[in-house]
Amino acid sequence: MHNLSLRLRSFAAALLALLIFIPLTAVTLEQAFNSSLSQSMLQQLRVQSLTLISEFELDNGGKHAVMPEQLYNDQFNIPGSGLYAFIQSDEAMLWQSLSTLNWQHQPTFMKPDIGSEAFIEDFEMQNNYFLYAYTAEFETDTEYQPVSFYILQDKHVFNAEKSKFANTLWNWLGLIALLLLILLLVSLNAALLPISRLNKQIRLAESGHLKRIDQRYPPELEKLKNSINHLLDTEQQQRSRYKNSLSDLAHSLKTPLAVLSGTADLPEQAKEPINQIDLQIQRQLKRAVAGTTSTFEQAILIKPVVDKLFNAMDKVYADKHLTLTHNIENQKLGFHGDKTDLMEILGNVLDNACKAAVSQVKLSVLMNQNKLLIHIEDDGPGIPQDKREHLLERGTRLDSYKEGQGIGMAVVADLVSAYLGQLEIEESNLGGAKLILVFPSS
Numbered sequence: 001m002h003n004l005s006l007r008l009r010s011f012a013a014a015l016l017a018l019l020i021f022i023p024l025t026a027v028t029l030e031q032a033f034n035s036s037l038s039q040s041m042l043q044q045l046r047v048q049s050l051t052l053i054s055e056f057e058l059d060n061g062g063k064h065a066v067m068p069e070q071l072y073n074d075q076f077n078i079p080g081s082g083l084y085a086f087i088q089s090d091e092a093m094l095w096q097s098l099s100t101l102n103w104q105h106q107p108t109f110m111k112p113d114i115g116s117e118a119f120i121e122d123f124e125m126q127n128n129y130f131l132y133a134y135t136a137e138f139e140t141d142t143e144y145q146p147v148s149f150y151i152l153q154d155k156h157v158f159n160a161e162k163s164k165f166a167n168t169l170w171n172w173l174g175l176i177a178l179l180l181l182i183l184l185l186v187s188l189n190a191a192l193l194p195i196s197r198l199n200k201q202i203r204l205a206e207s208g209h210l211k212r213i214d215q216r217y218p219p220e221l222e223k224l225k226n227s228i229n230h231l232l233d234t235e236q237q238q239r240s241r242y243k244n245s246l247s248d249l250a251h252s253l254k255t256p257l258a259v260l261s262g263t264a265d266l267p268e269q270a271k272e273p274i275n276q277i278d279l280q281i282q283r284q285l286k287r288a289v290a291g292t293t294s295t296f297e298q299a300i301l302i303k304p305v306v307d308k309l310f311n312a313m314d315k316v317y318a319d320k321h322l323t324l325t326h327n328i329e330n331q332k333l334g335f336h337g338d339k340t341d342l343m344e345i346l347g348n349v350l351d352n353a354c355k356a357a358v359s360q361v362k363l364s365v366l367m368n369q370n371k372l373l374i375h376i377e378d379d380g381p382g383i384p385q386d387k388r389e390h391l392l393e394r395g396t397r398l399d400s401y402k403e404g405q406g407i408g409m410a411v412v413a414d415l416v417s418a419y420l421g422q423l424e425i426e427e428s429n430l431g432g433a434k435l436i437l438v439f440p441s442s
Helices: 006-055 156-206 219-261 268-289 302-316 339-356 385-392 409-418
Strands: 083-089 092-096 117-124 128-139 144-154 323-328 360-367 371-378 422-427 433-440
Touching: 006 083, 006 117, 006 128, 006 144, 006 156, 144 156, 156 219, 219 268, 302 323, 302 339, 302 360, 339 360, 339 371, 339 409, 339 433, 409 422
Parallel strands: 323 360
Antiparallel strands: 083 092, 083 144, 117 128, 128 144, 360 371, 371 433, 422 433
């Protein structure tokens, strides 16, 4: 969850809200519609019951019902119409509508109390029915006699109407959900567009194509933009002061050393230590400056540097007739650092490879998992397995190995370490040694 982008998180939250909202809305509307239909059916059956009561009479003995031959509502007069009526007194059937003509079994009803009604939404027989019942009293010669009126309505039409409404509802809600989803995606992209623009400008600044973030952003991002610009400015100023301080230090040390070296009566045994001090100062200054290049500076293209070094090696080792080849995966691959440092690293490694090589030296540059890999191989004697780890141990000078691969490698190790890189030694497919330089891509 922590690795999900803001866009994906927002989309997932919106999708979850829709998945909860749409079904709940559909269920709520269906329940409201069904309840409304049921209430409407109750009102209709109540009216039909009142119509029957108004047309009903008892004979003087109270044993027979007096009803018109044809009722006002034609559905009571048509067999199998779906609307049926029964009149019952003391569990004796007094009358039933012509619509029940084809019924083979008489239903069993529960009699409501006098003056009360009952409404059952699922009265089960061969089919499902709505049942409305009402009990009233009628006067006879001797007493008041309770009479119950029952009306059955087939639920086929009701269920069909309910199913039609449900289908229409889900279709429209599905369309609304789709439109809402599209609207949410458009709104989400519009809301996150400033963040995408800021992210793009940060990447341009990292690659060195942009010195400052200059676009305008919403107030929420303006403070972040200003902080990033402040960081860029501060870093640039610090690097400038650092380089200037190192340059001043180099000049201040070189002058006394030059005076000492030019002293006429300087003992011969003192000249060599002074030269060693000068070399150490140069090396430590180079090590200190290396790696101070910002990741926000433009990367140095590797191919032009390699071409230049190859031309130099062809001239220096012309008597060996070496074949120098390179395989650079992408012509735009770059080194995030100082060009002089890159030339010193590759120059030292190529120089040692050419010294050790018999006839061939190969350089390869590629990207792998956001890391820049540089392979330098030769067909020389190689470096024995038991000496590789010793050469790469921290504090061990790589120039202690003098069989063609050691000269200048101490400087290479320092520079690679300064750029947070790694130096590895393997056996080459050409038969000699293979040095692998690994650098962060940015």
